[in-house]
Amino acid sequence: MPYLNDRAAVSDAFDLIRKFGDDAGFEAAARADRSRDLGNHIHFCRWRQIERLVVLMSVGRAVGTIH
Template structure:
């Protein structure tokens, strides 16, 4: 899984969604992405999709990818 984070605000948003929605945080991020897409806002659509992916990575209890 490739993950791109433009800045720290994505991590903050992911943490806030996890705190507010628990196991459903990924679904909430996906819903926000879908809403942005429906409004024609491709920038926020991409941002929320990346946050959705980040939530998945954060929820895994082990390292993901190459560990040095």
């Protein structure tokens, strides 16, 4: 499960899915790589988590424990 430290990550994941469709995960990965190349480890980690969230949001069923 991805770590989410704020609601903005969910909003960013939703925006990527809306703008890029099936390629949203690739876009998040590209943003993470760009941040890493710039030496920004905080944004690198954030975009990697958003990449994982995009994958979870694109699955057509619940993942994890359901109560």
